[in-house]
Amino acid sequence: MRLSMDLELQDIPGQLMQSLEPFKKYKGNIISVVHHRDRKTPRGTVPVQIVFEIDPSNIENIKRHLEDNGIVVVRAGEDRFIEEISVLLIGHVLHSDLGDTINRIDSTGFAEVEDLSLRMPGIEEPSSAYLRIRATGKEEIGKSLSILRHVGAEKDLLVIEPIEAEKI
């Protein structure tokens, strides 16, 4: 299972290495480590985000090991949605059952609409919706887009995708 953890380290030499030790001990496979030394917290600690794969039964052991060594664990949890994409819809977004549109994505289990903004200039005029969708992987992002294209055709909505969604 893929998990992510936000830590806060003391700004002293050796802290980062020490924070990685339990991942080795409990056979975690580190995917990424982001160390924000230039973005200290008001307390003067250094935020670090670690994404890793591990048997979920070991997560508590890692947390305990870190805390025993004076490292603050701000958040630890499952990180299922690792890809995201922005999409814009134009048309009668609300009156074509926006709840249903969102549900078509959310009900997949592999993707969710995480952010939504609406602009409704007038009652009879087309409205616009911005959606940010997060999904478990690139392939699932692609599947979500094709669901939206389908919904767009069905509900007469213009679906505007970002250019970075796919290679040319």
Place this chain on the structure above:
Amino acid sequence: MREVRISLVGFGVVGHGVLEVVRRKWGLLRKMGLDMKVVSVTDINGTLFDETGIDPQRLHAAKTLEGIANLDIIGKEAIQEVDSDLVVEVTPTNIVHGQPGLGHIEEALSSGKHVVTSNKGPLVVAFNHLREVAQDNGVMLKYEATVGGTMPLISLIEKNLVGNEILGIRGIFNGTCNYILTRMMEEKYTYSYALTEAQDLGIAEADPAYDVDGIDTAGKVVILANSIFGMNARYEDVSVTGIRDITPEALNLAWERGYHIKLIGEVPSLTVKPMLVPRRSPLAVGGTLNVASIETDLSGTITVTGLGAGSIETASAIVSDIVSIYTSRQVDG
């Protein structure tokens, strides 16, 4: 000094531009060893012929050849009759049947004349056929001005990126759409208001369908697909969505989230549709600019941008094509 006898077929905005650029760059062209002479100009009224080369200033103020033409021949007949090395074909474009340009280009190539054109229609309808006719007759067909106007795209790929595999091309190929979307975003204009502004400035036609419905962009996508990717694409193969349904609210919403909305054409996927373009992307150019990103296997992604239309700008691409025909002939031995 190499004499280049040019027949200009089509005397509209681009035709005037060609005469003007040849006049302005006459000295520079001579330094390159080219003595360029426009020996004939043809429009629907007839042909003006002068064996010693037509003085462009003589035609500067003329809108058409009415009352100026000295030969009563037009079209294919004029191409046949006039003794020239190269035909510049700049008649009005028709993307459905390609005529009259298609007939003109066929006639010129089969009578052993090089052809340089800015006319998309014939290439959209019959690119592979025309390329074969050119090869069979040992002459060249150049068409840089058909895609992206003055922006060097085809020559960049064929010359500078030679050896690269071209994986894809994506870009803004219609300055009118780009202008309308830019104004809608900047001024919060409605689509119809931005369109009337573009029409008043001469950026959009009275009938804007050709531009705003994505037809022009799709034509360019077809030309790129056939010329660069060796496909046998037709206009009907392109999935096309235009910009009429874009609203200022949508542009504004996109902007707040870090995006522009641009009409993007893509090859080889053969699509034309409005897309979200990140604000910091090199494709995020405004106004009437065109832009293209070329994805290659060796050189990564290369982006070029430039003016997509205009009399002198289009003519500059045509004159560059003419020069390249006479300066890049194959070296034997």
